[in-house]
Amino acid sequence: MKKDSLKEFCRAVKKYKSYYLSCHITPEGDAIGSILAMESLLRRLGKKTFVVCEDAFPERLRCLSDKRWNQLKNLKKPAPSCEAIVIADCPTLERIGTVKNLIKPQTVIFNIDHHISNRRFGQHNYIRPEAAASGEVVMDIFKYFKMPLNKEEATNLYVALTTDTGSFKYSNTTVHSHQMAAELIATGIDIEKINEKLYATYSLNKINLYSRLLSRVKTAAGGKIAWAVLKRDDLHHSGATYEDTEGFIDFLKYLKEVKIAFFMSELENGHSVKVSFRSKFDYDVNKIATCFKGGGHRKASGCTIRATVEEAEK
Numbered sequence: 003m004k005k006d007s008l009k010e011f012c013r014a015v016k017k018y019k020s021y022y023l024s025c026h027i028t029p030e031g032d033a034i035g036s037i038l039a040m041e042s043l044l045r046r047l048g049k050k051t052f053v054v055c056e057d058a059f060p061e062r063l064r065c066l067s068d069k070r071w072n073q074l075k076n077l078k079k080p081a082p083s084c085e086a087i088v089i090a091d092c093p094t095l096e097r098i099g100t101v102k103n104l105i106k107p108q109t110v111i112f113n114i115d116h117h118i119s120n121r122r123f124g125q126h127n128y129i130r131p132e133a134a135a136s137g138e139v140v141m142d143i144f145k146y147f148k149m150p151l152n153k154e155e156a157t158n159l160y161v162a163l164t165t166d167t168g169s170f171k172y173s174n175t176t177v178h179s180h181q182m183a184a185e186l187i188a189t190g191i192d193i194e195k196i197n198e199k200l201y202a203t204y205s206l207n208k209i210n211l212y213s214r215l216l217s218r219v220k221t222a223a224g225g226k227i228a229w230a231v232l233k234r235d236d237l238h239h240s241g242a243t244y245e246d247t248e249g250f251i252d253f254l255k256y257l258k259e260v261k262i263a264f265f266m267s268e269l270e271n272g273h274s275v276k277v278s279f280r281s282k283f284d285y286d287v288n289k290i291a292t293c294f295k296g297g298g299h300r301k302a303s304g305c306t307i308r309a310t311v312e313e314a315e316k
């Protein structure tokens with residue numbers, strides 16, 4: 003499939019009148035920030051838009067507005083039909099889940115991403131693997147249309163950028179990421195408030211869950227590999243939610259010797275296990291996830307293994 007230049011991509015965007023917008027299942031800050039900003043851009047271009055995702059809007063991202071968010075299964079009437087769909091931060095078409103059913107043979111797919119593993123499944127693909135976040139790629143589109151960002155758009159893109167760069171700490175953070183952040187802050191957004199809402203949100207239940215998980219951290223290879231396993235009854239015992247586990251993997255990375263960390267979650271059915279990988283320095287966890295039919299980035303990837311948690315751990 004072909005890769006578009008920014009100009010080719012944006013010229014094509016102008017052609018259609020109505021757009022769905024979607025992202026990968028279990029969406030996080032970059033996916034949501036990117037599609038919300040893109041939705042606003044399309045509306046400013048006079049397009050009809052409809053944001054639709056398989057999952058509910060995550061509680062953790064309450065610093066962003068969910069007023070345009072539609073969860074597919076909660077639609078009271080059928081989704082309006084649209085000529086095109088913008089999919090952001092999504093390496094494969096399968097990852098949009100059941101939203102795929104809205105795509106008809108004639109629906110034009112616009113694919114915006116920064117995953118190195120992106121399959122270029124769209125008729126139009128604007129992919130920049132060197133970008134720290136899909137939000138950076140969306141920013142290019144705003145620049146192309148010479149559209150100054152309003153505060154809400156800037157907040158969406160700031161959340162996209164700060165979450166995918168680990169608050170500008172990960173090695174994917176570039177001069178460009180900081181320049182973009184400066185431009186976003188210049189719109190007058192309140193970054194203290196945004197960061198407070200993004201990160202200082204632990205409930206006591208979540209702390210209880212983390213204390214369970216921390217007490218079971220295992221290591222191998224002389225401490226270079228560390229992992230923890232979430233069992234199905236951990237949520238029940240701590241009163242925490244599955245969403246509360248997001249970010250736990252960072253604690254594994256805080257271990258001094260660790261080069262590769264992974265976090266396994268036993269899924270409700272008991273027959274599959276979701277695995278997230280993170281690495282430090284030159285270790286490529288995209289390769290490991292790919293062995294299990296997953297993917298992602300060099301330093302952050304994931305997969306689902308069809309096995310019991312004990313088998314998967316082995």
Ligand SMILES: [Mn+2]
Pocket residue numbers: 032033091116134135136166
């Ligand atoms: Mn991303």
